[in-house]
Amino acid sequence: MYKKILVPLDGSELAECALDHVKAIAIGCQVPEVVLLRVIEPIPSQAYVEAPEDIIREAEKRNRTEAEDYLSKLADDLKKGGVAAQAVVVLGREADEILDYVNKNQVELIIMSTHGRSGISRWVWGSVTDRVIRHSRVPVLTVSPAGCRSG
Numbered sequence: 001m002y003k004k005i006l007v008p009l010d011g012s013e014l015a016e017c018a019l020d021h022v023k024a025i026a027i028g029c030q031v032p033e034v035v036l037l038r039v040i041e042p043i044p045s046q047a048y049v050e051a052p053e054d055i056i057r058e059a060e061k062r063n064r065t066e067a068e069d070y071l072s073k074l075a076d077d078l079k080k081g082g083v084a085a086q087a088v089v090v091l092g093r094e095a096d097e098i099l100d101y102v103n104k105n106q107v108e109l110i111i112m113s114t115h116g117r118s119g120i121s122r123w124v125w126g127s128v129t130d131r132v133i134r135h136s137r138v139p140v141l142t143v144s145p146a147g148c149r150s151g
Helices: 019-028 045-050 053-080 094-104 119-125 128-135
Strands: 004-008 033-040 085-091 109-113 140-143
Touching: 004 019, 004 094, 019 053, 019 109, 019 140, 033 053, 033 094, 053 085, 085 094, 094 128, 109 128, 128 140
Parallel strands: 004 033, 004 109, 033 085, 109 140
Antiparallel strands: none
């Protein structure tokens, strides 16, 4: 049914709650490709005024390396479970980069966790998931991470 599933992750345990669903769907539907995507936000231009460029570049490199290591571990865990997973790291604004990746890479399904923000928190921070749902040209399965929350 699906040939490629995209799983955006932000490094949080709540985002990782979607992985159980990813594994079940990928195995059950014999999905040949699962892409774990991490979007790294660029360092704000204000930082360039306050810090030397080489320090900024080193911070960007460190952020990318940490994201690659994080996704590689998750992809390896999925592979051990029989899921053909790969890790991709891109730089940009989260929702924009997720939608751009979908449009350029024949993604057929997005699976992502909601973070459960509501009220003022959601208004202030916005919702990447909400934006992806509203603008995606492919189905989006959202997973409420209620089972992962403590308390």
